[in-house]
Amino acid sequence: MTPSKxxxxxxxxxxxxxxxxxxxxSAVGRPAEPPTPAETDASAARDFEALYRARADxxxxxxxxxxxxxxxxxxxxxxxxxxxxxxxPDRSENGTLEVLAARIVNAQEDEIEIMRGWLSDRGRPxxxxxxxxAAHAHLPGMVTPEQLGSLAAARGExxxxxxLSYMVQHHQGAVDMVHGLFATDGAAQGESTFRLASDIQxxxxxxxxxxxxxxxxxxxxxxx
Amino acid sequence: MTSSQRSPFAPVRHAPHLAWVGALLVLAVSACAPAAATxxxxxxxxxxxxxxxxDPRVGLDAGLTDAEEAIWNLRLVSTTExxxxxxxxxxxxxxxxxTYAIQGNYNGFQVxxxxxxxxxxxVRGYLCPASQSDVSVYQNLLFVSGEGFEGRLDCGAxxxxxxxxxxxxxxxxxFDISDIRNPEYxxxxxxxxxxxxxxxxxxPNDAENVYVxxxxxxxxxxxxxxxxxxxxxxxxDASSSLFRIEVIRVPLDDPASAAIVSSPRIFADxxxxxRHGLSPAELAEVDEARRRGAFVVDIDGAPYILSNGEAAxxxxxxxxxxxxxxxxxxADSIALRxxxxxxxxxxxxxxxxxxxxxxxxxxxxxxxxxxxxxxGYGLLIDITDPENPQRLAAxxxxxxxxxxxxxxxxxxxxxxxxxxxxxxxxxKCGPTDPVEWGADAIFTIESxxxxxxxxxxxxxxQTPTENCxxxxxxxxxxxxxxxxxxxxxxxGISVFDWTDPRSPVEIAYFDRGPVDAxxxxxxxxxxxxxxxxxxxxxxxxxxxxxxxxxxxxxxxxNEIDAALTVRFDxxxxxxQQRYDFPASASLARAYVDQLARSGGLNGDRIAxxxxxxxxxxxxxxxxRAARLSGLASELEPEAARSTDAAKLGMLTRTLRDLxxxxxxxxxxxxxxxxxxx
Numbered sequence: 001m002t003p004s005k006x007x008x009x010x011x012x013x014x015x016x017x018x019x020x021x022x023x024x025x026s027a028v029g030r031p032a033e034p035p036t037p038a039e040t041d042a043s044a045a046r047d048f049e050a051l052y053r054a055r056a057d058x059x060x061x062x063x064x065x066x067x068x069x070x071x072x073x074x075x076x077x078x079x080x081x082x083x084x085x086x087x088x089p090d091r092s093e094n095g096t097l098e099v100l101a102a103r104i105v106n107a108q109e110d111e112i113e114i115m116r117g118w119l120s121d122r123g124r125p126x127x128x129x130x131x132x133x134a135a136h137a138h139l140p141g142m143v144t145p146e147q148l149g150s151l152a153a154a155r156g157e158x159x160x161x162x163x164l165s166y167m168v169q170h171h172q173g174a175v176d177m178v179h180g181l182f183a184t185d186g187a188a189q190g191e192s193t194f195r196l197a198s199d200i201q202x203x204x205x206x207x208x209x210x211x212x213x214x215x216x217x218x219x220x221x222x223x224x
Numbered sequence: 225m226t227s228s229q230r231s232p233f234a235p236v237r238h239a240p241h242l243a244w245v246g247a248l249l250v251l252a253v254s255a256c257a258p259a260a261a262t263x264x265x266x267x268x269x270x271x272x273x274x275x276x277x278x279d280p281r282v283g284l285d286a287g288l289t290d291a292e293e294a295i296w297n298l299r300l301v302s303t304t305e306x307x308x309x310x311x312x313x314x315x316x317x318x319x320x321x322x323t324y325a326i327q328g329n330y331n332g333f334q335v336x337x338x339x340x341x342x343x344x345x346x347v348r349g350y351l352c353p354a355s356q357s358d359v360s361v362y363q364n365l366l367f368v369s370g371e372g373f374e375g376r377l378d379c380g381a382x383x384x385x386x387x388x389x390x391x392x393x394x395x396x397x398x399f400d401i402s403d404i405r406n407p408e409y410x411x412x413x414x415x416x417x418x419x420x421x422x423x424x425x426x427x428p429n430d431a432e433n434v435y436v437x438x439x440x441x442x443x444x445x446x447x448x449x450x451x452x453x454x455x456x457x458x459x460x461d462a463s464s465s466l467f468r469i470e471v472i473r474v475p476l477d478d479p480a481s482a483a484i485v486s487s488p489r490i491f492a493d494x495x496x497x498x499r500h501g502l503s504p505a506e507l508a509e510v511d512e513a514r515r516r517g518a519f520v521v522d523i524d525g526a527p528y529i530l531s532n533g534e535a536a537x538x539x540x541x542x543x544x545x546x547x548x549x550x551x552x553x554x555a556d557s558i559a560l561r562x563x564x565x566x567x568x569x570x571x572x573x574x575x576x577x578x579x580x581x582x583x584x585x586x587x588x589x590x591x592x593x594x595x596x597x598x599x600g601y602g603l604l605i606d607i608t609d610p611e612n613p614q615r616l617a618a619x620x621x622x623x624x625x626x627x628x629x630x631x632x633x634x635x636x637x638x639x640x641x642x643x644x645x646x647x648x649x650x651x652k653c654g655p656t657d658p659v660e661w662g663a664d665a666i667f668t669i670e671s672x673x674x675x676x677x678x679x680x681x682x683x684x685x686q687t688p689t690e691n692c693x694x695x696x697x698x699x700x701x702x703x704x705x706x707x708x709x710x711x712x713x714x715x716g717i718s719v720f721d722w723t724d725p726r727s728p729v730e731i732a733y734f735d736r737g738p739v740d741a742x743x744x745x746x747x748x749x750x751x752x753x754x755x756x757x758x759x760x761x762x763x764x765x766x767x768x769x770x771x772x773x774x775x776x777x778x779x780x781x782n783e784i785d786a787a788l789t790v791r792f793d794x795x796x797x798x799x800q801q802r803y804d805f806p807a808s809a810s811l812a813r814a815y816v817d818q819l820a821r822s823g824g825l826n827g828d829r830i831a832x833x834x835x836x837x838x839x840x841x842x843x844x845x846x847x848r849a850a851r852l853s854g855l856a857s858e859l860e861p862e863a864a865r866s867t868d869a870a871k872l873g874m875l876t877r878t879l880r881d882l883x884x885x886x887x888x889x890x891x892x893x894x895x896x897x898x899x900x901x
Contacts, residue, residue, distance in 0.1 A: 045289035048305050052288055052765065055312025056745075062383075099622055103661075107625070110650040117743060179455070182373070182387065182443050189383040191314070191330055191355055194372050198442040199647035205580065206599040206626060 076136030141173015281684035284737030297732035328357035352379035371418035394418030411480035416453035416465035595630025623660035642694035653692035662693040677725035690714030696751035714748030731778035785810035807881035815875035824868025852883035
């Protein structure tokens with residue numbers, strides 16, 4: 001690290017956070033007094049970090065109840081995708097589907113972690129996932145217990161077809177949830193919420209397209 | 225990449241082809257009861273890939289300002305914190321103009337004077353919140369992307385409370401930076417999906433305008449907010465905002481009148497993703513499998529090796545179909561071998577749906593081509609008519625989650641696409657993440673088609689608290705080689721050589737420990753670009769890092785010196801500019817170093833050539849010209865027997881150019897010095 005250009009107090013940090021972006025025209029980041037380099041490094045780093053943390057905390061405060069509901073619901077929604085994807089290794093013989101499922105598991109586990117962190121950072125309770133599906137049955141695209149049962153009972157190509165159909169439905173539901181969030185006044189103003197929702201939307205649209213292609217392939221006449 | 229770093233995805237048996245096996249089995253074995261055996265699960269399960277090694281990047285200590293660092297063949301010249309107003313807010317992409325680096329930030333942008341790379345100074349911080357603040361410059365104009373919901377027409381910081389807001393800006397902001405200390409916000413162009421990224425097209429045949437290709441990945445906004453926007457599928461609404469990109473024309477003499485001039489549907493009729501071909505290593509495995517007598521079936525033009533389990537199942541089907549029982553006979557095996565092509569031929573591709581937008585498009589006007597990274601596809605696009613780009617080729621890859629960006633080599637004969645698996649928020653460089661996932665894919669461009677060659681992924685495993693995946697980079701102008709620097713978020717930056725597109729090799733790196741030891745906080749390098757002698761990296765959390773290359777066995781001082789002769793007036797890395805190397809002694813010596821490395825000349829000859837170049841430097845004018853021409857004449861006949869004739873040709877051409885320069889009017893005799901030689 002090179003010496004920072006200015007010392008900053010935690011007080012400054014707090015005041016800047018409160019007054020973020022209060023005007024467009026000011027030149028910013030001017031050093032006030034040139035500090036003596038020897039003693040500056042450590043305290044400058046502390047000040048930078050204090051400001052960084054304060055700013056992060058401030059950004060975390062920027063959310064609405066709609067955002068909380070979205071994140072909470074999406075954890076439950078993702079949990080069902082994991083449950084479905086977990087059925088794949090023992091039931092499918094389709095390598096592409098196994099890669100797709102592994103990817104869904106990897107992506108959505110990561111996103112669940114991010115969303116749990118999002119809720120924790122904002123002091124909100126984490127959803128109870130001990131009853132998968134039930135608490136979230138009302139969400140768009142959720143697979144019913146009956147559908148889940150028939151999926152669990154299927155094997156081979158029948159499983160593949162059901163899995164893809166249900167997962168397309170499930171993903172479409174997540175996309176609808178994002179659209180619902182974005183159509184809500186005041187929602188997704190915070191960067192982390194916007195990014196999360198936007199990424200979920202684009203990832204799942206991309207996967208829907210891939211799954212529809214796989215479905216079309218499976219639906220080709222097989223002579224059975 | 226060493227074989228130990230390869231994922232155990234068995235080449236050729238991996239995913240693209242396994243889809244067919246189920247159908248094969250059904251076709252061939254209709255009488256066969258569903259077997260419990262699953263085909264070779266190890267072939268498809270992601271199993272540890274980036275096995276931790278002694279790589280010093282593994283396990284670096286965390287810290288926002290005091291993280292442990294690992295660096296190899298680079299020197300960190302400076303790290304500069306953002307101005308207060310931008311601290312704690314994401315730093316994003318970079319553009320360069322003269323001695324300035326313009327750094328996007330979700331709160332606006334910062335202009336840095338980097339004429340002294342050891343001490344960049346802030347020229348101006350401009351507050352104007354909106355993600356992602358992707359930036360581009362051209363002449364006196366600066367373009368900034370806005371996608372997030374909080375962006376306001378007036379650059380205000382209070383966001384937009386309404387889901388529909390007349391104050392919202394999602395699109396491109398245009399600034400006049402004639403006085404870079406006082407950017408003037410002169411206009412904007414609103415788009416239906418906002419602008420996640422954009423790319424600037426400077427058309428060599430149009431001096432009046434510049435074009436902006438807009439990519440937006442967020443959902444379409446309401447028609448109440450921006451009339452004409454429609455999130456319906458094109459099947460239901462011909463004017464759908466989906467499945468298209470936007471092209472903005474900006475009149476240079478009146479940038480405020482910039483407007484969308486076309487919305488090309490470059491994805492139209494893009495059906496089944498054409499899987500990319502097999503890598504050379506995979507093809508070798510097919511040959512080997514054929515030699516040992518394995519069943520190899522051709523599916524959609526690509527060979528697929530049946531696993532033992534799959535073959536056994538098919539053979540059991542052959543037994544069943546002749547009404548027999550027990551193990552398969554040689555006759556069954558022969559029958560299966562004969563039947564396989566017919567079985568495969570019955571399977572045909574069905575059209576599906578394609579991508580509905582791009583993440584980023586890299587424009588390379590000098591070759592009239594662009595690389596489009598568009599959801600599940602990589603596209604090669606003809607951009608010779610800026611308002612009407614045409615898709616030439618498309619490729620897809622089951623290993624690619626999300627095509628993110630593209631970089632051409634300088635000759636335009638290769639293109640590298642990145643996969644931003646997880647959107648950059650995830651830790652995708654862990655020890656168990658496959659090397660094909662969240663990586664680069666390298667293609668050669670042959671007759672305007674994309675031909676897959678290999679993957680490149682950061683070869684050092686990162687921790688779960690480091691977001692890491694392939695991200696933005698640019699070429700390093702090393703003569704005669706394709707070398708690139710690339711950001712991997714908290715995986716740091718990696719410099720690699722992809723001259724041989726089949727085996728990219730890392731040659732330098734920098735990595736910091738995570739921002740936080742216990743939780744994943746966004747950080748790391750958003751983009752790392754070479755600009756006029758230095759690598760500038762936009763660090764999401766920490767600010768601006770600047771690096772210099774350090775000579776090593778992989779890059780010599782002469783190659784670095786030659787790179788320093790390439791100067792840009794401005795640079796937008798997603799609008800690639802072809803570079804040429806002015807004839808210089810460094811250039812000649814760089815080629816000699818490369819010939820020494822490749823063995824294209826033997827040691828004695830290398831020593832002789834180096835002596836001759838040094839001797840020529842001690843002379844001037846016609847003496848120097850004669851000496852250099854003599855050396856060129858001496859070397860030219862050797863090309864026929866050199867193993868590196870192409871490089872030898874580059875060297876002799878450079879010697880001839882230097883000879884001509886030595887006697888050119890104004891060469892200035894001995895004073896020509898470094899300029900002449």
